Amino acid sequence: MVAAAQDVLFALAVGTLTCSAMLRHQGRVSLATLGRCRLVVLCGLTLACGLYLWLQAAVVSGAPPGDAGPAVVTVLTQSHFGVAWVVSVSGVVMAGLVGTRESRPAWLITAVGLIVYASGKAAASHAADAGDFTLREAAHVVHLCATAVWAGSVIVAACELHRWDDSSSAASARRVAFCTQLSHLATAALAVVIVTGLLNATQNMAHLGAPLRSVLYGQMLALKLAFVTLAVMLGGYPTG
Numbered sequence: 001m002v003a004a005a006q007d008v009l010f011a012l013a014v015g016t017l018t019c020s021a022m023l024r025h026q027g028r029v030s031l032a033t034l035g036r037c038r039l040v041v042l043c044g045l046t047l048a049c050g051l052y053l054w055l056q057a058a059v060v061s062g063a064p065p066g067d068a069g070p071a072v073v074t075v076l077t078q079s080h081f082g083v084a085w086v087v088s089v090s091g092v093v094m095a096g097l098v099g100t101r102e103s104r105p106a107w108l109i110t111a112v113g114l115i116v117y118a119s120g121k122a123a124a125s126h127a128a129d130a131g132d133f134t135l136r137e138a139a140h141v142v143h144l145c146a147t148a149v150w151a152g153s154v155i156v157a158a159c160e161l162h163r164w165d166d167s168s169s170a171a172s173a174r175r176v177a178f179c180t181q182l183s184h185l186a187t188a189a190l191a192v193v194i195v196t197g198l199l200n201a202t203q204n205m206a207h208l209g210a211p212l213r214s215v216l217y218g219q220m221l222a223l224k225l226a227f228v229t230l231a232v233m234l235g236g237y238p239t240g
Contacts, residue, residue: 015152035100088120
């Protein structure tokens with residue numbers, strides 16, 4: 001659950017960033033709101049990372065979660081996961097340093113921080129089984145970022161459009177322009193998700209010693225494909 005919460009918070013952070021960039025000509029009120037939301041999300045992501053580290057320390061030490069404190073230092077200093085965790089949290093801190101500021105330099109710093117976070121997540125996953133700084137790990141970083149762009153931008157945009165004032169023709173035109181940008185971005189991100197996802201699946205299945213449907217990885221892969229297919233179908237469903 002904590003890992004899933006991290007994924008959702010990461011997607012929301014990326015979504016607020018991409019929507020800020022697309023809305024830069026729509027007025028400062030929207031940007032200020034998105035900036036505050038992004039800072040709150042990043043604070044939540046930092047807390048989720050801390051909780052995840054604590055739970056991992058409990059698993060490694062075999063101690064109950066309430067007694068895992070002494071094992072945290074050991075995990076941080078003597079494990080590959082600890083190094084990857086430090087990288088991830090450093091990225092979140094970097095992304096949050098700009099606060100609620102909305103400008104191109106601030107967005108760039110935030111984007112770099114989020115990429116660093118994704119790099120740490122990839123380093124703590126099966127993508128790093130063959131070592132760090134490999135093509136497989138790089139592909140997983142791209143996959144994580146593209147997934148966050150695809151899901152996060154759509155979620156945040158839906159919330160933003162819900163409170164959009166369409167009382168004037170100019171506002172309506174801006175809404176159409178924003179939705180067009182969003183559609184192009186989501187389509188491109190989805191294409192990257194599919195390509196990198198296939199690459200990841202190919203690499204992972206090469207090491208399976210049992211039929212795909214009989215292992216947890218295969219079942220989770222099928223579930224992910226089902227959700228992606230459903231999302232694509234809903235995205236293409238005519239609404240008007």
